[in-house]
Amino acid sequence: MKTAIICSSLLLSFSVFVTQAYAQTDAAAKSKLNKVTQTYQGYKTLRANFTLTVQQPQQASNYTESGTLSMEVATGKYRITTDRQDIISDGKTQWMVLKEEQEVQVTEVDNSSETISPSTIFSFYTKGYKYVSAPDERSGGTPLTVVELSPEDTQTPYFKIKLRINQSSNLIHDVTIFDKSGVKYTYVLKNTTANPSIAADAFTFKQTNYPGMEIVDLR
Template sequence: MKKPIYIAATLAVLIISAALPGHTQTDAAAKSLLDKVSKTYEAYKTIQADFSLTIKQPQQAPHAETGKIAMDKSAGKYYITTGNQDIISDGKTQWMVLKDVGEVQVTEVSPTSDAVSPTNIFSFYKEGYKYVSAADERTGSRQLAVVELTPEDANAPYFKIKLRVDERTYQIHDVTVFDKGGNQFVYTLKNTKANPQLADNRFVFKQTDYPDMEIVDLR
């Protein structure tokens, strides 16, 4: 699997819809924290943030990459960009631009699909998880509350997700995905802006922006 596609797949692991139904084997403190995080992000119609991704693999040097994300949650529109790829959606169609291979993959967005969606990257604890509080941690001057989530599906490609939340703002600081191959994927969110003005044309693929790329229509 090529790295740009794999990075998109790890991003997708984080993108799970946000509601907090009752679960077994969870604790009240974890649920209270997740309720506050969910309430924070549900108040945003549009959102924009920078993020960094660090991939840690056994016996290899960490690989780091940075990117930006913007979304109009109400319309299901999003734009994600990294050094190797862009992902653009107008809510109906998704364009995945694989810069390394000179290819644009076009797919439909299914609102009824159980597949993960970039429109929900800032929430992430719906059905299918057990969660428990862990000891608070600090990064610089920030106090971070920690929740660890485990998938109820034994066939999931990852066995744990660690979520750290800034207790001053109830915004997500970072998320670490632990996969079964011993790899870790750490997403850190920075410069989160609530309700920025976002132009509609930002969420539409323009072929003139990507000259000489092959368009592969998978719809």
């Protein structure tokens, strides 16, 4: 699975209903997703803190990592910073800085519709997915709208994505990706700031900031 910044079972009695729901596009769910996209597209830049939690079958504890995402929305430029890595993209090239390995991996950005990345996180669902509304939920005192998506391409390594959306702001609260292997990835977005001032060179890799690291060009 390609992610930047990246299994539930259904009761048998509901299996037919869910299959029929995913066989068509839910108009209400589409309307909710459109509001999310319009909200983010109204920003020139954004910054958010995030937490990634990885749950693996038969594992007693989960893997958790936190960081910051900065993004220039129109161009798809982004910068992700965590304790273990920096991921920098100018919209065309991505530099993944692996701090412990002292290595920088250089790749081309994949903006295809089946790829979930920082540059597509707010619009990936516009192509290649079927979606349906699910019952509303809450996180603390925050009411959340829930939309579940299934990829049309059955060859993808994940079978479902659950989006929870803040009802008052139309901002994404969290994204959970259900992998076919049973691993579950949850990204929680917090403290989203609209139109923060971001230095123009924040989205450009500077080798002088990472002295001694090996550059591995995978393009």
